[in-house]
Amino acid sequence: MFRRVLVANRGEIARRVLRACRALGVEGVAVYSEADADAPHVREADHAVAIGPSPARDSYLKVDTLLAAIRSSGADAVHPGYGFLSENAAFAEAVAGVGATWIGPPPAAIAAMGDKATARRLMQEAGVPVTPGTDVLSDVEDAAAAAARIGYPVLLKASAGGGGIGMVPCENEAELRKGFASATARATSAFGDGAVYLERLVHGARHIEVQVAADDRGRVVHLFERECSLQRRHQKVLEEAPSPAVDGPLREALGAAAVRAAEAIGYRNLGTLEFLLGPDRSFYFMEMNTRLQVEHPITEWTTGVDLVQLQLRLAAGEPLPFTQSELRQEGHAIELRVYAEDPAKNFLPSPGTITHLRWPSGDDVRVDAGVENGSKVTPFYDPLLAKLVVRGATREAAIARALEAVAATEIEGVKTNLPVHRRILEDDGFRRGRMSISYLGELMKRPAG
Amino acid sequence: MSTQVEAQITGSVWKIEVTVGQQVGEGDVLVILESMKMEIPVEAPTSGRVIEIRVEEGASVEEGAVLVVLE
Numbered sequence: 001m002f003r004r005v006l007v008a009n010r011g012e013i014a015r016r017v018l019r020a021c022r023a024l025g026v027e028g029v030a031v032y033s034e035a036d037a038d039a040p041h042v043r044e045a046d047h048a049v050a051i052g053p054s055p056a057r058d059s060y061l062k063v064d065t066l067l068a069a070i071r072s073s074g075a076d077a078v079h080p081g082y083g084f085l086s087e088n089a090a091f092a093e094a095v096a097g098v099g100a101t102w103i104g105p106p107p108a109a110i111a112a113m114g115d116k117a118t119a120r121r122l123m124q125e126a127g128v129p130v131t132p133g134t135d136v137l138s139d140v141e142d143a144a145a146a147a148a149r150i151g152y153p154v155l156l157k158a159s160a161g162g163g164g165i166g167m168v169p170c171e172n173e174a175e176l177r178k179g180f181a182s183a184t185a186r187a188t189s190a191f192g193d194g195a196v197y198l199e200r201l202v203h204g205a206r207h208i209e210v211q212v213a214a215d216d217r218g219r220v221v222h223l224f225e226r227e228c229s230l231q232r233r234h235q236k237v238l239e240e241a242p243s244p245a246v247d248g249p250l251r252e253a254l255g256a257a258a259v260r261a262a263e264a265i266g267y268r269n270l271g272t273l274e275f276l277l278g279p280d281r282s283f284y285f286m287e288m289n290t291r292l293q294v295e296h297p298i299t300e301w302t303t304g305v306d307l308v309q310l311q312l313r314l315a316a317g318e319p320l321p322f323t324q325s326e327l328r329q330e331g332h333a334i335e336l337r338v339y340a341e342d343p344a345k346n347f348l349p350s351p352g353t354i355t356h357l358r359w360p361s362g363d364d365v366r367v368d369a370g371v372e373n374g375s376k377v378t379p380f381y382d383p384l385l386a387k388l389v390v391r392g393a394t395r396e397a398a399i400a401r402a403l404e405a406v407a408a409t410e411i412e413g414v415k416t417n418l419p420v421h422r423r424i425l426e427d428d429g430f431r432r433g434r435m436s437i438s439y440l441g442e443l444m445k446r447p448a449g
Numbered sequence: 450m451s452t453q454v455e456a457q458i459t460g461s462v463w464k465i466e467v468t469v470g471q472q473v474g475e476g477d478v479l480v481i482l483e484s485m486k487m488e489i490p491v492e493a494p495t496s497g498r499v500i501e502i503r504v505e506e507g508a509s510v511e512e513g514a515v516l517v518v519l520e
Binding site: 340352383 | 457458459460461483484485486487489509
């Protein structure tokens with residue numbers, strides 16, 4: 001096992017990784033920007049290194065400064081968390097270059113899955129279903145011909161993209177011709193690479209993802225699915241496991257496809273395969289996240305596996321401590337992402353100082369928070385304040401616990417999306433498990449009450 | 450009569466979309482702020498001419514700070 005792990009992140013996920021380090025008897029090193037000097041993750045670490053000014057590009061995204069922090073702290077491994085540099089193959093390689101272990105997959109796997117067109121091709125070769133679509137398009141005529149072949153509606157996507165940025169849905173050829181220029185321009189400005197490709201748009205689809213884990217010996221297992229259909233602006237809001245739309249045979253098919261995908265690219269450590277699940281139960285590979293997911297706690301609470309400790313063990317060269325047949329998915333877990341944003345003002349971010357804070361408590365509630373009473377919520381980073389995670393023997397029980405958890409949470413000083421969670425949890429469609437990716441957008445358009 | 454256009458949120462100035470002397474219409478985007486990884490456009494509340502720009506790209510602004518003055 002490692003002696004000292006540097007956590008190249010902040011907020012709730014930095015605290016989560018430091019907890020796992022403590023449990024394994026490993027020292028934790030925090031890094032922090034000026035805005036985060038008083039943050040809980042800095043206090044909770046065994047060592048802390050200042051890495052510069054508040055904007056992320058001057059601190060948490062600054063490779064040279066982070067490499068210097070790794071050297072000066074004597075860390076022998078680096079956990080990148082999620083976001084920031086977690087899916088940056090060059091950084092992963094540079095970490096190895098200064099003699100530390102990257103707690104994640106090989107840089108080549110990060111690079112292969114980071115380029116969405118390459119990822120699609122590799123998955124096709126591995127026999128994993130992908131949405132009918134194209135490779136990178138050469139020009140608008142190429143796009144029009146391909147769309148005619150695939151059939152409308154289609155989605156234009158940036159090859160270097162992610163997070164929904166640069167995606168343009170097109171219902172017909174006129175929209176495609178107009179959309180091609182804007183998708184290319186957006187891809188160029190956001191990712192420095194204007195390459196775009198086309199995919200069939202699946203109406204009424206759900207977002208279902210499968211957790212995988214792989215060891216150094218090339219053994220791969222899956223830890224079942226998570227339902228992540230509830231999203232706003234391509235940002236997940238509420239996740240649950242298991243998915244109400246997935247039964248035994250479908251779960252087995254999804255799991256087998258995810259394992260096949262990971263094996264095909266020589267994957268190591270933890271990863272997540274994202275699939276679109278159509279109303280007809282067909283599923284298609286969307287992308288692979290080559291890192292720990294925000295919503296990993298719902299898998300932990302339905303499998304009993306501590307995923308972050310598992311990441312450390314796998315990175316240290318230990319074999320998977322279980323076989324596929326030893327893994328079980330039991331009970332039901334729901335994660336509510338608490339964002340500092342104002343639902344009354346079209347979800348405008350809501351920076352400020354937290355003047356009063358109370359979290360729910362109990363054996364079946366887990367709060368992974370990045371803030372505490374008195375914390376300053378600054379405009380520099382993403383608006384995630386905390387994750388409220390609940391569990392129950394059944395989905396109904398978990399929903400009831402989630403409503404109790406929302407009612408017991410008190411946050412003053414910043415606006416939050418807690419009222420949106422209450423609405424979702426009380427909505428008949430959600431309670432019946434009838435969601436698709438467009439569900440939350442449509443719910444928000446309906447008048448409340 | 451002049452109109453002061455304020456930041457509706459604390460954040461930083463990502464882009465300034467107008468220049469002094471420019472004529473703008475109601476709803477035109479004057480400035481784009483960035484806060485919590487979101488782009489937030491600041492629109493002209495009325496039509497008019499830009500007579501003053503009080504911020505620079507990259508600057509931090511507090512909610513309520515005057516960004517642009519229209520006439």
